[in-house]
Amino acid sequence: xxxxxxxxxxxxxxxxxxAVLWTLLRTGWAFDIALDIPNHRxxxxxxxPRVGGWGVLPAALAIxxxxxxxxRWFAVGALVLGALSQIDDRRGLSAKTxxxxxxIVAGAAVALSxxxxxxxxxxxxxxxxVWLINLYNFMDGSNGLAxxxxxxxxATYAVAAMAVEPQLSIASVAIAGAAFGFLLLNFHPARIxxxxxxxxxLGFLAGALGFWGWRHGAWPVWFPALAFAPFIADAxxxxxxxxxxxxxxxxxxxxxxxxxxxxxxxxxxxxxxxYYGLMLCGSTxxxxxxxxxxxxxxxxxxxxxxxxxxVGMGIDQRWRAFERSRAGTAA
Numbered sequence: 001x002x003x004x005x006x007x008x009x010x011x012x013x014x015x016x017x018x019a020v021l022w023t024l025l026r027t028g029w030a031f032d033i034a035l036d037i038p039n040h041r042x043x044x045x046x047x048x049p050r051v052g053g054w055g056v057l058p059a060a061l062a063i064x065x066x067x068x069x070x071x072r073w074f075a076v077g078a079l080v081l082g083a084l085s086q087i088d089d090r091r092g093l094s095a096k097t098x099x100x101x102x103x104i105v106a107g108a109a110v111a112l113s114x115x116x117x118x119x120x121x122x123x124x125x126x127x128x129x130v131w132l133i134n135l136y137n138f139m140d141g142s143n144g145l146a147x148x149x150x151x152x153x154x155a156t157y158a159v160a161a162m163a164v165e166p167q168l169s170i171a172s173v174a175i176a177g178a179a180f181g182f183l184l185l186n187f188h189p190a191r192i193x194x195x196x197x198x199x200x201x202l203g204f205l206a207g208a209l210g211f212w213g214w215r216h217g218a219w220p221v222w223f224p225a226l227a228f229a230p231f232i233a234d235a236x237x238x239x240x241x242x243x244x245x246x247x248x249x250x251x252x253x254x255x256x257x258x259x260x261x262x263x264x265x266x267x268x269x270x271x272x273x274x275y276y277g278l279m280l281c282g283s284t285x286x287x288x289x290x291x292x293x294x295x296x297x298x299x300x301x302x303x304x305x306x307x308x309x310x311v312g313m314g315i316d317q318r319w320r321a322f323e324r325s326r327a328g329t330a331a
Contacts, residue, residue, distance in 0.1 A: 006158060009063060009170055010177030017059035017181030021192055024051055025185070034089045036193050048190060050089075052147070052182045053198025057082050059178035060171075060205075067174070068167040073112055074208045075171075077105045078201035081133070085196035099130075102200075106130045109208040115215040129207040132228075135235035136203025137196060142258050143188040144272035149231050150179030150202050152279035156227040156286055157209060161218040168213055175205055188268040219290060222301045226286040230278045233308040234258065257315050264315075264322055278311070 024030035030049035037047050061075040084101050087093060106129035114122050140146040157172035179202070185192045194202075210224030225232060234257045242255065254263065261271045282304055289300040 003162075006162065006169060006173045009067065010155075010158075010173045010180070013059045013063055013174045013177030014181035014184075016062070017055040017178040018184055019055075020058060021052065021055035021182060021185055024054060025049070025191060030054075030192065034086075034195055034197070036195070048193050050193035050195030051197065052186060052192050052194035053082055053085070053196070053201065056150075056175075056178045056182050056194070056198045057201060059181060060175045063174035064171045068171040070167045071171040071209070071212075074109060074205060074212070077109055077208065078205050081105055081204055082197045082201045085200045089196060102130050102133050102204075105204065106133065106207070109204070110211060113208070113212040113215045117215070125211055129204070129211065131236075132207035132232075133200055133203040135231060135239075136206065137199040138235045138238070139231045139256065139258070140194050140199040141256065142262060142271055143190040143268040144183060144186055145258055145275055146194050146199055146202070147179050147183035147186045148272060148276050149228065149279060150206075151176050151183060152276070152283050153206060153228045153231075154179065154209075156283040157213065157224075159287060160223065160290060161213060165213065165216055165218040168209060168216070168218055172209060175202070187272065190268075220294070220297060222297060223286055223290070226282055226289070226301055226304060229282040229304060229308060230275055233305065233312065237312060257312055260315055260319050264318055278308075 021030070024033070030051045031047075033051045033054065034049065035047050036050040057078065061079060064071050064075045081101070084093070084098070088098060103126070106126045109129060110122050110125045114125075117125075136146065136149075139149070154172045154176035158169045158176060161169040161172060182192070182194065182198070186194065206224065206228055210227070213219050214221050214223070238256050242253070247253075254260070258271050258275065261274070262268065266274075285300055285304055289297045292300070
């Protein structure tokens with residue numbers, strides 16, 4: 001496995017994804033498949049097709065099926081979740097039905113990768129995977145954000161696995177490349193959104209490939225948490241806060257940190273670039289930490305999440321000042 005072959009695989013995935021999505025836009029089919037109509041919780045003002053997954057999944061999963069047979073069952077799981085999400089978009093499914101499907105697919109993925117771990121650890125892995133499936137969906141609300149996280153996160157997987165698990169590396173770079181093809185049409189001003197068909201499978205693949213990589217020696221258990229740290233930190237803190245307030249966590253809202261940055265006046269481009277900076281720093285730290293002693297690895301994880309906490313506290317402080325100012329103006 002060479003860097004040039006990985007880059008070629010990523011380029012092919014990006015080209016396929018872009019071609020599919022461009023065709024959907026040019027023919028107008030994208031507007032018939034799924035359209036995101038803005039409401040009071042949205043950060044956009046015009047209807048935008050949310051069919052990014054229709055390009056990302058075929059591009060990434062086709063390459064995985066051909067070039068990474070060890071990862072085929074994860075591709076099947078992503079396809080099942082994508083199909084379920086499309087049914088949900090068209091006809092609507094209850095939260096219980098969606099959660100049950102996520103639980104079944106996550107359980108199957110962990111069973112395929114468990115490799116002799118204790119039952120309680122397997123249960124914890126299933127819970128974590130279900131959370132990753134949903135947090136990616138929660139974070140898909142600003143132009144360029146979810147696509148960028150997929151590019152950085154899965155590219156980090158690809159680099160880390162290149163020498164030890166080539167098929168894992170191929171699968172990861174295929175996903176990163178497909179996400180880049182989507183990002184070309186999603187960066188502000190976005191012509192297309194990712195949608196549940198894309199975000200739900202991407203969250204699943206982030207967790208499933210991360211777990212498989214850990215169980216097969218590609219990286220330590222902390223590595224996926226560092227590679228996808230900005231999404232994990234933002235979504236987890238927001239969820240816990242909403243749970244503490246007794247809110248319905250599955251309902252749409254505008255309380256994520258990236259959403260508050262937009263409401264505070266930052267453009268979608270600035271928010272995306274800010275998160276890209278966090279993603280790049282976290283990915284670089286993760287790759288460097290792989291070559292340090294275990295205690296230094298865990299110290300790196302702790303320090304980076306402390307940085308995430310500091311960023312969140314800074315946004316919270318600005319938000320409270322904004323609310324006080326708004327309340328004073330209203331009075």
